[in-house]
Structures are given as structure tokens and as C-alpha cells.
Amino acid sequence: MSSLVPESLSPSLESFWQKTQSDTSAAPAWWQKRKAAEWEKFQSLPMPRRTDEDWRFARINSLNFDGYTEPQPIDEEGKRLLEERSLLPTEVAGVLIFINDRLVSFQAVDPKLAEKGVVWKPLSQAVEEDSDLLEKHFMSQPIELGSEKFSALHGALCKEGSLLHVPKGVEIDKPFVAYHWASGENASIFPHTLLIADEMAKVTLVDYFASADPNSRNLAIGVNDLYAGKGAKVTYLSAQNWSLNSLAFHLNSTQAFRDAFITSLNLHLGGSLARTESHSQILGENAHTEMLSLTVANGEQQFDQRTLQTHYKGHSVSDLLYKNALFDNGRTIFSGLIRVLEDAQKTDAYQTNRNLLLDPTAEANALPGLEILANDVKCSHGATTGQIDEEQLYYLLARGIPRKEAYKLLTYGFFEEVLEKLENSEIQEHFRDLIKSKFQTS
Amino acid sequence: MPTTETPEIDIKTDIGDFMYPENHTYDAGTGLSEKTIDYICDVKKEDDWIRDFRKKALKVFRDKPMPTHWASGDLNTIDFDKIRYYLAGGQKPSKSWDDVPEDVKKTFERLGIPESERKFLAGVEAQFDSEAAYSNIKEIVSKQGVIFVGSTEGLMKHPEIFRKFFGKVIPTSDNKFAALNSAVFSGGSFIYVPPGVKVSHPLQAYFRINAQNFGQFERTLIIADEGAEVTYMEGCTAPKFDTATLHSAVVELVALKGAKIQYITVQNWSSNVFNLVTKRAVAHEEAEVKWIDCNIGSRLTMKYPGVVLKGRKARGEVLSIALANDGQHQDTGAKMVHAADETTSNIISKSISVGKGRSTYRGLVSMPKHLKGCKNNTECDALLINTNSRTDTYPAITTRGQKNSVQHEASVSKVSAEQIFYMQQRGLSEGEAMSLSVNGFINDLAKHFPMEYSVELKRLIDLEMEGSVG
Numbered sequence: 001m002s003s004l005v006p007e008s009l010s011p012s013l014e015s016f017w018q019k020t021q022s023d024t025s026a027a028p029a030w031w032q033k034r035k036a037a038e039w040e041k042f043q044s045l046p047m048p049r050r051t052d053e054d055w056r057f058a059r060i061n062s063l064n065f066d067g068y069t070e071p072q073p074i075d076e077e078g079k080r081l082l083e084e085r086s087l088l089p090t091e092v093a094g095v096l097i098f099i100n101d102r103l104v105s106f107q108a109v110d111p112k113l114a115e116k117g118v119v120w121k122p123l124s125q126a127v128e129e130d131s132d133l134l135e136k137h138f139m140s141q142p143i144e145l146g147s148e149k150f151s152a153l154h155g156a157l158c159k160e161g162s163l164l165h166v167p168k169g170v171e172i173d174k175p176f177v178a179y180h181w182a183s184g185e186n187a188s189i190f191p192h193t194l195l196i197a198d199e200m201a202k203v204t205l206v207d208y209f210a211s212a213d214p215n216s217r218n219l220a221i222g223v224n225d226l227y228a229g230k231g232a233k234v235t236y237l238s239a240q241n242w243s244l245n246s247l248a249f250h251l252n253s254t255q256a257f258r259d260a261f262i263t264s265l266n267l268h269l270g271g272s273l274a275r276t277e278s279h280s281q282i283l284g285e286n287a288h289t290e291m292l293s294l295t296v297a298n299g300e301q302q303f304d305q306r307t308l309q310t311h312y313k314g315h316s317v318s319d320l321l322y323k324n325a326l327f328d329n330g331r332t333i334f335s336g337l338i339r340v341l342e343d344a345q346k347t348d349a350y351q352t353n354r355n356l357l358l359d360p361t362a363e364a365n366a367l368p369g370l371e372i373l374a375n376d377v378k379c380s381h382g383a384t385t386g387q388i389d390e391e392q393l394y395y396l397l398a399r400g401i402p403r404k405e406a407y408k409l410l411t412y413g414f415f416e417e418v419l420e421k422l423e424n425s426e427i428q429e430h431f432r433d434l435i436k437s438k439f440q441t442s
Numbered sequence: 443m444p445t446t447e448t449p450e451i452d453i454k455t456d457i458g459d460f461m462y463p464e465n466h467t468y469d470a471g472t473g474l475s476e477k478t479i480d481y482i483c484d485v486k487k488e489d490d491w492i493r494d495f496r497k498k499a500l501k502v503f504r505d506k507p508m509p510t511h512w513a514s515g516d517l518n519t520i521d522f523d524k525i526r527y528y529l530a531g532g533q534k535p536s537k538s539w540d541d542v543p544e545d546v547k548k549t550f551e552r553l554g555i556p557e558s559e560r561k562f563l564a565g566v567e568a569q570f571d572s573e574a575a576y577s578n579i580k581e582i583v584s585k586q587g588v589i590f591v592g593s594t595e596g597l598m599k600h601p602e603i604f605r606k607f608f609g610k611v612i613p614t615s616d617n618k619f620a621a622l623n624s625a626v627f628s629g630g631s632f633i634y635v636p637p638g639v640k641v642s643h644p645l646q647a648y649f650r651i652n653a654q655n656f657g658q659f660e661r662t663l664i665i666a667d668e669g670a671e672v673t674y675m676e677g678c679t680a681p682k683f684d685t686a687t688l689h690s691a692v693v694e695l696v697a698l699k700g701a702k703i704q705y706i707t708v709q710n711w712s713s714n715v716f717n718l719v720t721k722r723a724v725a726h727e728e729a730e731v732k733w734i735d736c737n738i739g740s741r742l743t744m745k746y747p748g749v750v751l752k753g754r755k756a757r758g759e760v761l762s763i764a765l766a767n768d769g770q771h772q773d774t775g776a777k778m779v780h781a782a783d784e785t786t787s788n789i790i791s792k793s794i795s796v797g798k799g800r801s802t803y804r805g806l807v808s809m810p811k812h813l814k815g816c817k818n819n820t821e822c823d824a825l826l827i828n829t830n831s832r833t834d835t836y837p838a839i840t841t842r843g844q845k846n847s848v849q850h851e852a853s854v855s856k857v858s859a860e861q862i863f864y865m866q867q868r869g870l871s872e873g874e875a876m877s878l879s880v881n882g883f884i885n886d887l888a889k890h891f892p893m894e895y896s897v898e899l900k901r902l903i904d905l906e907m908e909g910s911v912g
Contacts, residue, residue, distance in 0.1 A: 385846070
């Protein structure tokens, strides 16, 4: 095996696993069994190889488990500070704040909604109380875009996250918000998000991910699975701001059933190497999924984005827009595939990747793919990479705005097309602030 | 609506479906070993350096794995031990059709080669299995100093030019099939156009496979010196055998400063030929290379013509039309490697999938970081005729540097029922209407082809598709 990092070189993960095993000895049997199977899978799968098509263009030598370890609990003062830093909209349906995969703050759902059957709770609690629901849905949808090994590690070591289940016909306008903090050098966290929206339900969930210390080295492997039942309307928003030394994975699987409408927007700012995989499965007619992503890559950052839109059923729409702004030696890889199966006639599927190169040393890679097995479809994909429009820049310079400032303003403008789709103006503003704060520190 | 039936489609693949009994003086037997290479070298009376070159290539071929981690698994059905690597009649290419052996001459007459030569070509080379049977260039062109001979003759008579460029654009280790070709190559053209010479009419080569289980491995090298211009056309056919046939060519083009090369291929192999071809050009300062590639035949074609844009303001272009019918997979595309400032490239690919046919576009565009002012435009359009037709697009684009821009667009569509209805209202049959729509789809590309080819192409894609409107 040409594995670059032999698994034996990560003894810290090995002891993390042993600890996890002893911690979960009281958990339901299926949970323990599932985790053991995932650990075995993690160990048996090889590290990605240079020749793997799923890892084309990626610098796989920066994948390294060395030293990553179980995070330590943090003191009260540290907790208080991070809770303060957790930005929340004024109106929320529920809040969960985790530091190092430990629950520190929990705002439960309104009792009226709880009465209707809405479930909103930390994963550790759900394992005990909603075992059946979890057993059915926990990592039941493999993404299969290349990170199987890392996904298995998540399955084995994950202990916290959020479970949100909205039953049939319940509509909730206020957003649910979850925060995931990683604190301490080499702290490894495995945040899990499971959102199940039953028939005609309506819900919004926001996940924030961040490192407590901008200089620490963290490993984060997050998995989020979304289910939108018949006619459900699901909005999923996430923003990650890991430290610049971190290795991060965000693995998403989305299932849209008949008439469902799903919007997801992911903001990516942190990580030395951040890989996202997103698989959107259209399983019912007239379903509509929108996949949006914004990324700022600067310094030596690398963002590796892999997406798949599979249309099993026709008369459906999927629309993807990934926008990347690249500075310094920043590097992005966008690899997307639209797959339309034989029976999915009358599908509309779109895929757009826009890369804005703001420095000559930045590098954008695009692999926009199509596999079409039905003939009555409208499918298109477009990838463009270019610089800032000279005229726009000139306009700003002529008004006395320094060049660097002008670049920033134009980048904000580049992202605004996506941000303005957000319905919640407070979250919209949070996202804008996060983007701005990235420019302040760099 | 009966949508899953495969339409009757008349793409004239049968024009090449005939054969004459084999009559070979030289036959390297089946299978590939060092002995095969020695046999080829001995027959061709080649120098030791070329024998070494071939043997090294054989080793590379054996070491390289089949690229099935990204390519079609159908490649694994090729049995390299059952292929015959060298078959030749044992005589030098004739300058006159009168000297060409009767059955070979008949073959090319049926394909209309001598007739076209009289009409509009500046020179013709006709290859029958491993060696050229006929090679001629009009006197007026040869007087300008243009060299147009087979690759073996080029190697013997013009080593000073041949060796300088041979294997430089496509190294032996480029891919498994380029290595195979380097080991057993025979035939193909060698063209040299001196500085400033503009060859007014196209030069043409015609490739014909006549023997069963035969692998054709021609090697073409075209050099356009400073300011020269040349157009080269190739056509290919083979009869339908019961077993698969392999065609694996390597084509290298060198366009020196300000030169222009246009390379036109109309590939119409029978539907059991594996057509695995490596084609690449180097364009120096202000040079222009245009690949016009039309793939209609073969079982599996894998071909991605490329241009390395090495000099400032060089320009590369690939125009590609692919038609995949039942049992066919046209895996085609283009590569543009920008290696100098202000270079531009353009890729336009149109594919049509009929019945269970599958067409794939695979592309590569790269702009490294030290470059300024490079541009690429890529458009791929796919037309799907039946419900079970398939199309894929897999481009790969890397961009760095200043003032570089790339854009890639692809679309997939079908012939709209409304268009067909409109035409039927005006008295066209459904088949005629379908045919007209398909021709309309490729029309803006077809018009880039020289007149004779453009007419031929329209005739080839004259579809009969009653009841297939999905």
C-alpha cells in the first residue's frame, strides 16, 4: 500500500479510539457496533493516492494525522469567552454550543413545538433517547466522493452534534443554530449534524465551525446529512472559520424527495487544507435543490471542493453555484459532476463555478463534469476563471480608494450575488462580517 | 412514443466494408516481443538508434498500467498477444497508381482516392496495413522544397530534420499507447515545409486496414518552418472483421515561428476498431495550429488532440465533431497547455449520441503562474437523440497568473419536438426533419472544414430516423 502516513504513525488517534470505546460502553449496542465497524473501515482503507481521480489536483502529501489527539475539556473562563464569541441572531428556535465536542450551552425548542413532536437535542442525548431514529439515519448515506477513510474516522470518533427532527406539516421560521468550537493544539473534533424534515415541514438550520485560537492546529471532520421529505422546505447554512493550520473535512449528503425544496449555503474561510464533499440526491419528481458555496483562499490555503448532483427522478431541478476568491498562493479545486440517470427525463441541472484570481500566484482548478443518460434534459455547466474587471477597478481607484481596499470591495461584490439569497438578514450580516474579518487578519 | 428504439441510421460506414485476400511478403506474426521489433527493424533496414528507441519503448509499454482508473474498462478487452504488429507487401511506395498492385489499387479506387487527388490535392499518401502503397506529391509543390514522404523514408533520407523533432512533442513515456506506437510504428507521413512556403492545396494521407487482427501503428511528423503554411488531411477505413482491430497512431506537429498547420481527420473506422491515438502539436511564437477532428466510426475512440503553446502569441484550436451510434464510445476532447504569454486557445466540441451510443468530452487547459494575458474558450455541446443515449463531459482547467482568463461552457440538448413539427408542417418527412436539425447542430463547425469534406460530412450524417423523435 502506498499510504503516505502509515496508520501506526497516529498513536494519538488510536488512544482516542480506545477512550471513545470506554466512554460509550453504556450506549445502545447498535451504536457501539456501528462505531467499531467504522473504526475498522478507517484502518483498512488506504490513504488517498496521487492517481485517484477523486483526488486529482489535490496535494495529498498535506494529509497527515500526525499528533492529532483527543481534545481536553476547557475551564469555565474559556467556556465563557467562547460562548460570548458565539454570534447568535436575536430570534432563534434553538441553540446548541459545543466546545471540543462537549455540550456547553443548550437552548431547547419552544415547548409548543416540542409538543408537536419537534426534536432538537445534542447527539449524545439523542443516542439514548431517539435511538431508533438515529439508527435509521446515522451515516446511512455514503457520499462516495473520495473521503471514505475520513468519513469512517468521523463515524468512529464522533460523539457530539445536533439532531433536528421536524415532523409532518410543522413550519418553523426562526433558525436553529449550532456552534462547534475546537480549542487547544492538535484538538480533533468530529461534529455531526442530522436534519430530518418530514412531509411539508419547513425549517432552517445554521452551523458555525471555528477554532478558538487562530494559531492552533486542529483536525475537524464534520458530517452533515439532510433529509427533506415530500414537499418539505429546508434551508441549511454553514460557515467555517478554522485556524489556518487546520485540516478540515466537511462531508455532506442531501436527499430531496418529491416536491422538496432545499437550499444550502456554505461559507469557507479557514483551514490550511479544507476539503468539502457534497452529494445532492434528487429522489422525487419536482424536487429542487440549490447548492451554494463561497470561499476565500489566501496565504497558503487549499480548498478542495467535490460535488455530485444525482438525478434519480425527472421533472426536477438542481442548481449549483460555487464562487471562489483567491489571493496570495491560495489554491482551489472545484470538481463537480451532474449525473442524470435514464429515468430522470425533464431534468434541469446546472453547475457553475466562478473563480476570481486576485494575485498572479493564486491557482484555480476546475473539473466541471456531466454524465447524462437521459435525453430530454436541460443541463449545462460553466466554469470561468478571471481577474477583476479593469474598468471597475479604475472606477474605484479614480475615487481615491487604495488598490488593496478596492480589491476587497470588489470581492464583497463578487459574493453579494450569493449572500443576498439569504432570507435571514441577521445571518446574512454575520456571514458578511466573517468575510470582512478574514481580510482584517490577513 | 416509441423512444427507446434505435433508429435506422445511414452513416455510410459500409463504404469501407470490403476486403481483398491477404498477400503479404512480410508478416511479423502475432504477439509482441523483442523479436517482433527486431523483425520490423530488419525488414525496414533501420539504424541501431531506432532499434534501441523501439526496445526502450517496449519496456515502457509493458511497465505502464492500462489507464482504466479513468478510462473505459473496454480497454481491458484488447488482447495484445493476438494482434499482428507488422504486415507489408514488400515493395516501395509507388509514384504512380499504375505501379500499385492491382488489389490495393482497386481498394483505393473504391474509396475514391485517385479521383480526389486529381481534383484538389497537392499530394497523397495511401497506407495499406503497415506500409504506404502509394506516395506522390505534385511537382509544383516538391519544387518549393516541400518534403512529403512516408515516415520510414523520412527517417532514411532526411535524418537531419527527422531526428531533431521525432519523439520530442510526444515522448515515449507519455502514455501506454504512445509507448506501444513508439515500439512498433510503421507508416504514416513525414512532412517538412521550408520557411515561407505556403502549400496552397491540402496534402492527404489515407489509412486502410485490410487484414484481420491487425494493429496499425502509423507515426506522423509534420514540421512547418518559419512562416510556412500547410493543411494535412487524413481519412481512415477498415472492413468489418469478426474480431477487434487496433489502431494506435502518434502524430506530432511542430509549427515554428509564424507557421500555420491545419490538421484534418475524418475517422470512419468500422465499428470494431479500437482507435487510441495520441496527437499533439507545439506552436512557437505567433504560430497557429488547428486540429479539425471528426469521429464517426470505431468501437472506442480515445483521442485528445493537444497544442503546447510554447511561443508568445501562439494560437491553438481544436474543432471536434463526434457521432456515437449503438455500441460506440467516442471519448474525445482536447488539451491546451499554455506555456508562454499572450497565448490563446479555443476548443469547440459537438457530439451527437444516437441509440445506445456514448460520447464523452475530456479536456485539459492549463495556465501556469508566470504567464500573462492568456485566454482560453471552451464550448462543448451534446445532442442526445434517443432516451438511452449517453453523454459525459469531464474538463480539467488549471489557471494561475496575471490577466489570464478561461471560460468553459457545456450544454446538453435534444432535438425539440417543436422544430420537427414545424418542418413536418412544411412537408418534410420526420426523418428529413431530424436530419436537417442534426446538420444544423453541427453546421457552424462543419463550415470550417474544406468544402469537399464539409459536403461529405453532411452526407455521412444524413440520418434516417423515422419515429425516433423523443
